[in-house]
Amino acid sequence: MTRRLDSCAAAGLRLLSAAALAFALAACTGSDTQAPPDPPQERWNVVDSVLQATIAAQGRAVNLTVTVYNARDQRVFEETYGTFDVNQRVAVASASKMIAALVLLDVVSRGELTFESTTGSVLGWTGTAGTITLRHLLSFTSGMSNENSCTFNPFVTLAACASAIRDVPMLAAPGTRFDYGSTHLHVAARMAEVATGKNWQTLFRERLADPLGLPDGVRFFTLPNQALGESNPLVAGGLRTSAREYQRLLALAYHLGSFDGVRIATPSLISAQAVAPYP
Numbered sequence: 422m423t424r425r426l427d428s429c430a431a432a433g434l435r436l437l438s439a440a441a442l443a444f445a446l447a448a449c450t451g452s453d454t455q456a457p458p459d460p461p462q463e464r465w466n467v468v469d470s471v472l473q474a475t476i477a478a479q480g481r482a483v484n485l486t487v488t489v490y491n492a493r494d495q496r497v498f499e500e501t502y503g504t505f506d507v508n509q510r511v512a513v514a515s516a517s518k519m520i521a522a523l524v525l526l527d528v529v530s531r532g533e534l535t536f537e538s539t540t541g542s543v544l545g546w547t548g549t550a551g552t553i554t555l556r557h558l559l560s561f562t563s564g565m566s567n568e569n570s571c572t573f574n575p576f577v578t579l580a581a582c583a584s585a586i587r588d589v590p591m592l593a594a595p596g597t598r599f600d601y602g603s604t605h606l607h608v609a610a611r612m613a614e615v616a617t618g619k620n621w622q623t624l625f626r627e628r629l630a631d632p633l634g635l636p637d638g639v640r641f642f643t644l645p646n647q648a649l650g651e652s653n654p655l656v657a658g659g660l661r662t663s664a665r666e667y668q669r670l671l672a673l674a675y676h677l678g679s680f681d682g683v684r685i686a687t688p689s690l691i692s693a694q695a696v697a698p699y700p
Contacts, residue, residue, distance in 0.1 A: 459491050465498045476502055486664055494672055494680075507664040510638060512645030517660035520629065520670050521606050521641075522559060522694065523678075524621075525613055526686040527628045529555070533616040536693075543612045546587055549594065557595045558609040560698040564593040567602025572657075575643035575650025579621060582653050583611035596698070603657040610656040621654050632683040633669045635662070 468487075476483045484503030491497050501507065528534050534543070534555055541551030550565070557563040566589045571582040586604045610621045617624060622640060630639050641659045643650025648661055662670070673680040677688035 457492070459495075459497050465489075468498065469500050472500065472502065488664060488668070490668065490672070492675075510661050510663045510666070512642075512658075513660050513662055513667065514645075514658050516667070517641065517656070517658050518606060519674060520625075520660055521610065521656045523670070523674060523685060523691075524625055524628050525555070525559065525606075525609055526678075526690045526694075528613045528617060528624070530686045530690055534612060538612065538616070540587070540608065540612065543615050544583065544587075544608075549591055550587055553595045553608070555609055555612060556698060558605045558612075559694075560599075561601055561605045562596050562599050562698060563605050563608070564591045564595045564598060565589070565600075565604050565608070566592055567600035567604055569604050569607075571653070572603045572607055572655055573643060574653060576653075578652045579607070579611050579614060579654065579656075583608050603655065606657040607655075610654075620652075621656060622651050628685055629670065629673070632685075633673065633681070635666050635669065639663075639666050 472487060482503055484505035486499065486501040486505050486507050488496060488507065489498040499507070525534075529536060536554065536556040536559075538555045539551060540546040540553045545551075546553070553563045553565070561567070565586060569582070569586045569589060571577060571585040574582065577585075586608055592598065592600065613624060614620055619627070625641060626637075629635075638648075639660075639662045640648075640651065641654035641656060642648055642661060643653050643655050643659060645655065645659045645661045669680070673683060673685065674691065677691045678684060678686040679688075
């Protein structure tokens with residue numbers, strides 16, 4: 422099992438996105454017919470000791486919670502250090518990327534977009550920029566500049582920001598270069614908005630948050646630390662949620678789109694995240 426997870430994790434890293442590793446592990450572990458037994462409690466005592474020693478070595482206040490669930494969605498370990506609380510809603514930064522990808526995969530599963538949909542056909546982009554596909558955007562190989570200050574501007578719309586991203590000269594031809602950053606998913610989200618006729622916040626709430634029973638405060642913001650700005654949400658890093666709430670989103674990914682009566686996307690689409698799109 423360990424060797425198999427190692428190979429799957431490597432495949433996930435080759436996908437070239439922040440969410441890849443989690444998706445690869447979900448694809449691999451989700452296909453197991455029988456979950457391995459839980460480690461004995463003594464193992465978790467060791468984990469706790471290591472965490473406490475690591476925190477003590479920091480020489481400063483550290484606030485975090487470590488929670489471990491088994492393959493049956495049972496919480497088998499949880500310890501809180503400092504003042505952090507599992508129900509405390511915070512900005513989860515790039516852990517937003519996997520959740521954004523789930524929304525986009527659901528859009529694909531409904532036929533509203535395909536992996537080969539282009540910015541030209543959906544957004545009217547022209548030239549080389551118009552040949553960028555959703556597949557390029559999801560794998561951060563669009564060739565666009567990977568960051569743009571407009572993604573942090575709460576006073577514009579996602580549509581306006583996508584246009585600003587379009588107008589910056591390309592760094593490379595689509596599919597030939599990997600650049601980690603926020604612009605790719607921003608444009609992908611705008612494609613989803615146009616294809617569905619719904620804004621990103623509505624898509625997230627309708628496709629994921631509401632079916633999972635997540636409170637209204639679990640949302641994407643432009644400035645998530647301040648819970649500010651919803652017309653131009655930072656798709657790659659603007660989600661606010663608590664550890665408890667995020668667990669349900671993680672479970673949905675782990676179980677390849679099916680959890681607690683909720684079904685989104687398809688197992689094959691989610692598993693496709695573990696396929697390397699370029700060498």
